Amino acid sequence: xxxxxxxxxxxxxxxxxxxxxxxxxxxxxxxxxxxxxxxxxxxxxxxxxxxxxxxxxxxxxxxxxxxxxxxxxxxxxxxxxxxxxxxxxxxxxxxxxxxxxxxxxxxxxxxxxxxxxxxxxxxxxxxxxxxxxxxxxxxxxxxxxxxxxxxxxxxxxxxxxxxxxxxxxxxxxxxxxxxxxxxxxxxxxxxxxxxxxxxxxxxxxxxxxxxxxxxxxxxxxxxxxxxxxxxxxxxxxxxxxxxxxxxxxxxxxxxxxxxxxxxxxxxxxxxxxxxxxxxxxxxxxxxxxxxxxxxxxxxxxxxxxxxxxxxxxxxxxxxxxxxxxxxxxxxxxxxxxxxxxxxxxxxxxxxxxxxxxxxxxxxxxxxxxxxxxxxxxxxxxxxxxxxxxx
Amino acid sequence: xxxxxxxxxxxxxxxxxxxxxxxxxxxxxxxxxxxxxxxxxxxxxxxxxxxxxxxxxxxxxxxxxxxxxxxxxxxxxxxxxxxxxxxxxxxxxxxxxxxxxxxxxxxxxxxxxxxxxxxxxxxxxxxxxxxxxxxxxxxxxxxxxxxxxxxxxxxxxxxxxxxxxxxxxxxxxxxxxxxxxxxxxxxxxxxxxxxxxxxxxxxxxxxxxxxxxxxxxxxxxxxxxxxxxxxxxxxxxxxxxxxxxxxxxxxxxxxxxxxxxxxxxxxxxxxxxxxxxxxxxxxxxxxxxxxxxxxxxxxxxxxxxxxxxxxxxxxxxxxxxxxxxxxxxxxxxxxxxxxxxxxxxxxxxxxxxxxxxxxxxxxxxxxxxxxxxxxxxxxxxxxxxxxxxx
Numbered sequence: 033x034x035x036x037x038x039x040x041x042x043x044x045x046x047x048x049x050x051x052x053x054x055x056x057x058x059x060x061x062x063x064x065x066x067x068x069x070x071x072x073x074x075x076x077x078x079x080x081x082x083x084x085x086x087x088x089x090x091x092x093x094x095x096x097x098x099x100x101x102x103x104x105x106x107x108x109x110x111x112x113x114x115x116x117x118x119x120x121x122x123x124x125x126x127x128x129x130x131x132x133x134x135x136x137x138x139x140x141x142x143x144x145x146x147x148x149x150x151x152x153x154x155x156x157x158x159x160x161x162x163x164x165x166x167x168x169x170x171x172x173x174x175x176x177x178x179x180x181x182x183x184x185x186x187x188x189x190x191x192x193x194x195x196x197x198x199x200x201x202x203x204x205x206x207x208x209x210x211x212x213x214x215x216x217x218x219x220x221x222x223x224x225x226x227x228x229x230x231x232x233x234x235x236x237x238x239x240x241x242x243x244x245x246x247x248x249x250x251x252x253x254x255x256x257x258x259x260x261x262x263x264x265x266x267x268x269x270x271x272x273x274x275x276x277x278x279x280x281x282x283x284x285x286x287x288x289x290x291x292x293x294x295x296x297x298x299x300x301x302x303x304x305x306x307x308x309x310x311x312x313x314x315x316x317x318x319x320x321x322x323x324x325x326x327x328x329x330x331x332x333x334x335x336x337x338x339x340x341x342x343x344x345x346x347x348x349x350x351x352x353x354x355x356x357x358x359x360x361x362x363x364x365x366x367x368x369x370x371x372x373x374x375x376x377x378x379x380x381x382x383x384x385x386x387x388x389x390x391x392x393x394x395x396x397x398x399x400x401x402x403x404x405x406x407x408x409x410x411x412x413x414x415x416x417x418x419x420x421x422x
Numbered sequence: 423x424x425x426x427x428x429x430x431x432x433x434x435x436x437x438x439x440x441x442x443x444x445x446x447x448x449x450x451x452x453x454x455x456x457x458x459x460x461x462x463x464x465x466x467x468x469x470x471x472x473x474x475x476x477x478x479x480x481x482x483x484x485x486x487x488x489x490x491x492x493x494x495x496x497x498x499x500x501x502x503x504x505x506x507x508x509x510x511x512x513x514x515x516x517x518x519x520x521x522x523x524x525x526x527x528x529x530x531x532x533x534x535x536x537x538x539x540x541x542x543x544x545x546x547x548x549x550x551x552x553x554x555x556x557x558x559x560x561x562x563x564x565x566x567x568x569x570x571x572x573x574x575x576x577x578x579x580x581x582x583x584x585x586x587x588x589x590x591x592x593x594x595x596x597x598x599x600x601x602x603x604x605x606x607x608x609x610x611x612x613x614x615x616x617x618x619x620x621x622x623x624x625x626x627x628x629x630x631x632x633x634x635x636x637x638x639x640x641x642x643x644x645x646x647x648x649x650x651x652x653x654x655x656x657x658x659x660x661x662x663x664x665x666x667x668x669x670x671x672x673x674x675x676x677x678x679x680x681x682x683x684x685x686x687x688x689x690x691x692x693x694x695x696x697x698x699x700x701x702x703x704x705x706x707x708x709x710x711x712x713x714x715x716x717x718x719x720x721x722x723x724x725x726x727x728x729x730x731x732x733x734x735x736x737x738x739x740x741x742x743x744x745x746x747x748x749x750x751x752x753x754x755x756x757x758x759x760x761x762x763x764x765x766x767x768x769x770x771x772x773x774x775x776x777x778x779x780x781x782x783x784x785x786x787x788x789x790x791x792x793x794x795x796x797x798x799x800x801x802x803x804x805x806x807x808x809x810x811x812x
Contacts (some may be wrong), residue, residue, distance in 0.1 A: 063465045071461045075453045080646040081639020107497050107647065110685040136679045143682050146536065212703060249471020249689070256470040256689030257497065278526060287773040289526045292533050293779050295500040299639070299646030299694065305470065369675050383677040384591050391682050396801065 037336030039371045046377050046413050049326045055376040056414045059352065061254045062316070066308040071183050074304040082277070084300030086307055091260070093310045097227075098235040100262040102269030105298035105306075106276055109224040109246025109259035111303055113277055116242035116261050116294060119268050120218040121318045122147050125376040126191035127183055127396065129169075130222075132385040133403040134196040138222050139386050139395075141244075148188065151387050151397035154241030154406060158343045159354070160203025161195045162402065167211045169398040174215060181215055186396055193219050197226035197236050199412065200252070201342055205231050205239045220244070224259065224291070228317040228349035237252055237262045242272075247302075252316055252349050252417070253309035255302040316417040317349050323420030324350040327413070336361045340410075352412040354382075362408040369411060382410040412416040426753040427726030429761045435724055436803050439716045445766040446804045449742065451644045452706070455461050456698040464694040472667070474690030476697055477581025481650070483700045484635070487617075488625040490652040492659030495688035495696075496666055499614040499636025499649035503531040504633035505666055505686060506651050507582055508757040509658050510608040512537050516581035517573055517786065519559075520612075521551045521795040524586040528612050529776050529785075531634075538578065541777045541787035545798060548733045549744070551585045552792065557601045559788040564605060571605055576786055583609050587616035588628050589802065590642070590741030591732055595621050595629045610634070614649065617642050618707040618739035627652045632662075637692075642706055642739050642807070643699035645692040707739050709810030714740040716810070717803070726751045730800075744772075744801040752798040759801060772800040 050056045074080055074255050087105050093101035103223030106112040122128055130138050132151040139149040152169050155162035174181045174190060181190040195203035205221075212219045223229075223237035224246035230236070236242035242265075247258035261272045279293025298306075327339045336358050342348035356367060365381060372379040385407050386392045387400060433663060440446045464470055477495050484493035496502040513520055514536030520528050521540040529539040542559050545552035564571045564580060571580040583602050585593035595611075603608045613619075613627030614636035620626070627633035632655075637648035651662045669683025688696075717729045726748045732738035755771060762769040775797050776782045779788060 039694060060468055061470065063470075067465050068462055071465070072458050075457050075461065078450055078453065080451065080453075081644060083639070086500070108685050136677070136683075137685060140668070140682055140684070144534075249469070249473070254471060256691035257472065257685075257687070272786070278530070280526075282429065285770040287526070287770070288775075289779055292530055292780075295498050295525075295527060295647075296532070297647070298690065299647035301692065302689065305691065373674060380675040380677070384679075389679055391680075 033140065037357065037364055039364070039368055041334055042337060042368060043263040043370050043371050043375050043377065045330050045370065047375065049323070049330050050377065050414045056378060057416060058378040058380060058412065058414055059250045059414045061249060061417070062418055063159060065312045070253070070308045071301065074301050080301040081299050084229045084298050084303070086300045086303035087298060090303040090306045090310065093307060094260055097310060097313060098237055098262060100238050101264035102262070102266065104261040104269060104272040104276060105303060106259045106261060107296045107298055109244055109248060110137040110141055110255045111294070111296040112244035112246070112259035112261045113137065113220070113222055113224070114144050115272055115294065116220045116244050117141055118145055119271055120192045120220050120241055123189045125188055127188045128191060130167065130386045131196055131403065132397070133198060133382060133406055134222065134386065134399050135383055136386060136389065138194060138196055139392055147191065149386065149392060150183070150190065150397050151395060151400060153203065153398060153400050154403040156402060156406060158203050159198040159201055159340065159406065163204050163207025163211055165398060166193065169284055170211065170215055181217055183396065190217060193217050194222050195219065196222040199230060199354050200226045200229050200349040202226065202229055202231035202236050202346045202348065209239060225251070225351045226349060228313055230347040232345050238264065241265065242268060247306055252320065252351055253306065253313055255298065255306040255309070258298050258302050258306060273353070296319065303373055319413065319417040319420030320350045320422070323415065324353055327353050331355070350415065353415045355411045355413055357404065357409040357411070359409065363409060366410060372413070378414060380412050382407045426668055427754055429748065429754070429758055431724055432758060433761050433765050433767065435720050437764065437765065439713070439720050440767065440809050442803050445805060446768060448768040448770060448802065448804055449640045450806045451639060452806070452808055455702045457695055460694040460698045461691065464691050470691040471499055471689050472687050473772045474693070475691045476693035477688060478730045480668060480693040480696045480700065483697060484650055487700060487703060488623070488652060490628050491654035492652070492656065494651040494659060494662040494666060495693055496649045497686045497688055498647045499634050500527040500531055501684070501686040502634035502636070502649035502651045503527065503610070503614070504534045505662055505684065506610045506634050507531055508535055509581045509661055511630050512581045514533060515578055517576065517578045518581060519556065519583045521586050521793065522790050523549065523588060523772060523796055524612065524776065524786070525773050526776060526779065528584060528586055529782055537581065537781060539776065539785050540573070540580065541785060541790060543788060543790050544673055544793040545594065546792060546796060548593050548729065549588040549591055549796065551598055553594050553597025553601055555788060556583065556598060560601065560605055567594060571607055573786065575697050580607060583607050584612050585609065586612040587619060587745050590616045590619050590739040592616065592619055592621035592626050592736045592738065599629060611782060615641070615741045616739060618703055620737040622735050628654065631655065632658060637696055642710065642741055643696065645688065645696035645699070648688050648692050706807040709807040710740045710805065711810070713805065713810030714743055717743050721745070740805065745801045745803055747799040747801070749795065749799065755798060755801060762803070768804060770802050772797045
């Protein structure tokens with residue numbers, strides 16, 4: 033007989049890891065580096081907006097940290113993903129394969145292009161898209177044609193595949209890239225949660241044709257709001273910069289634009305904050321990994337629940353630590369969430385699965401049983417870098 | 423016989439107004455208030471992103487300054503206009519009437535919704551949409567139907583009218599509102615250039631159903647990048663906040679979203695800058711109006727050119743001062759632009775008219791002769807508030 037989950041024990045165990053302060057946030061940023069200095073420098077320069085040295089510096093630092101050939105800073109991660117998809121060739125009435133277990137912005141970015149998300153299952157090992165489920169789904173509905181892969185059930189083109197590195201854990205990039213290459217469908221990585229995460233010693237976001245990062249306030253580093261597109265393709269990077277800056281043609285004075293462009297550039301003010309934050313990324317990763325280790329150790333003997341650990345071959349940033357209830361305890365998730373939050377330990381479930389949201393209910397999808405099982409069992413617990421102090 | 427334009431005299435006259443420093447920007451921001459203090463406060467609070475007190479404060483200050491019932495801060499003016507149009511009912515395959523003489527973002531916001539810009543002429547008196555041309559165009563192509571006004575030539579619905587307050591001068595709001603009301607088409611004001619501008623003692627942006635402001639780096643106040651939606655309709659304001667913040671439903675922990683929402687909220691960091699800037703708006707307007715007065719006086723006897731003055735009933739913010747070449751001198755515009763920029767006086771022409779850009783060439787349009795005449799003759803000259811010192 034399996035020992036039963038004891039809610040009080042779980043709350044106490046989390047408390048033991050994060051400390052006994054009154055209230056603990058799920059994830060809060062830390063500004064103990066050059067944040068104020070760079071912001072003040074930015075104000076002194078008067079270049080707070082679309083032009084200024086911090087944007088260039090931030091982009092160069094992102095390249096250095098990720099090993100990406102190019103980085104194009106954007107106003108946020110959603111905008112970055114939208115443009116990355118557009119540059120990968122996604123257009124109106126195409127389909128894009130995404131997991132159901134992800135933040136809603138993954139699917140919204142697809143919708144903004146007039147395209148339709150197509151949901152494929154996740155795997156328990158990575159919390160990301162399942163390469164085997166992807167291959168099976170493509171075998172079931174895909175047909176190679178002159179214009180790429182067609183979904184024979186809907187008649188639409190399947191224009192891209194978007195692995196999401198959920199909570200900072202890398203998806204099975206090797207497996208997914210293999211399927212994508214076999215079908216010749218471009219991969220755009222949603223790396224909005226995985227800055228600092230390596231897969232086989234290479235940074236997530238550098239495997240697909242393009243990828244998107246996010247620097248929202250709840251991420252491992254923040255620019256207030258911000259994101260970036262990564263790519264190693266010089267021409268795609270040039271295009272990304274062009275269409276995120278209103279597609280204006282360089283000229284001494286004329287205002288000519290050669291296509292419909294976006295106002296998606298990151299302001300220099302936000303990039304200034306980003307430079308200061310990025311200087312501390314390695315330290316944040318180190319402390320977040322230490323915190324994850326403490327959660328794992330503390331929960332190793334707690335019955336009915338375990339801590340999700342990075343998959344093989346990964347070095348995760350552990351953006352958000354995830355507790356995983358045993359299947360038999362899944363119906364006690366909300367009871368646990370209530371108890372944790374009542375105790376001042378901010379906690380949350382995984383996102384509501386995207387195919388369960390009203391606007392995505394009618395989208396094409398394969399079997400999603402694994403994602404459904406995971407969503408019922410995940411509880412994210414406080415994960416700020418400061419909680420991983422030495 | 424008319425006296426001829428003397429390029430050297432124009433350059434010297436501008437130099438006389440702006441001072442003899444080496445190089446003068448077209449428009450630069452000024453950070454001599456609480457900018458650093460509020461940014462540092464924001465960092466100390468750790469709330470730099472989507473949650474934080476500066477956003478609420480900034481929105482309240484915008485309401486006070488404009489007299490609008492509600493203000494919803496956004497990531498930039500383009501996003502604000504896009505959402506304002508969506509909330510006014512604009513959808514895919516609708517048409518939206520806009521002037522051709524405006525920044526490209528006016529039309530791009532329409533395009534982002536899958537709608538099509540429909541260009542109507544401007545008037546020399548205001549540089550904005552011409553109420554008479556609008557009425558004539560609607561008489562020529564409009565037809566009332568059960569679903570609103572239909573363009574009989576294209577079959578599409580004409581879903582909104584967007585007056586733009588070009589360079590900070592109010593369009594003929596009385597005339598335009600009268601035509602719009604007669605046809606029952608909602609008006610969405612593009613007030614991105616006119617913060618601080620009154621029309622008949624009421625702030626621009628409070629006449630239409632909704633309007634958009636911008637706080638880009640080149641505007642009268644800046645948040646780095648930012649914008650806002652104004653409306654006096656409580657329900658529209660609630661909807662604006664909802665769909666600019668990913669349409670998330672309030673819940674203690676669950677991530678449910680009830681429609682396709684945007685990540686268009688203004689970060690708290692940028693709102694902090696905005697609060698400091700808005701405290702100085704009245705002073706900026708005063709100095710910019712003083713500078714405009716100096717331009718007018720200095721050019722009163724220069725042949726071949728004049729300074730555009732606010733139309734009757736307006737109190738303009740004179741965002742960008744505009745020189746207007748006589749019709750007979752229009753072909754010397756680029757010569758003048760070259761001479762001014764060579765002399766270190768940053769100057770620019772009006773925007774390339776939108777119907778002349780490749781992506782908008784095929785859009786429906788009326789006669790645009792006045793806009794074409796104005797675009798050939800406008801030269802914007804340095805207009806920073808600091809140039810209007812006492």
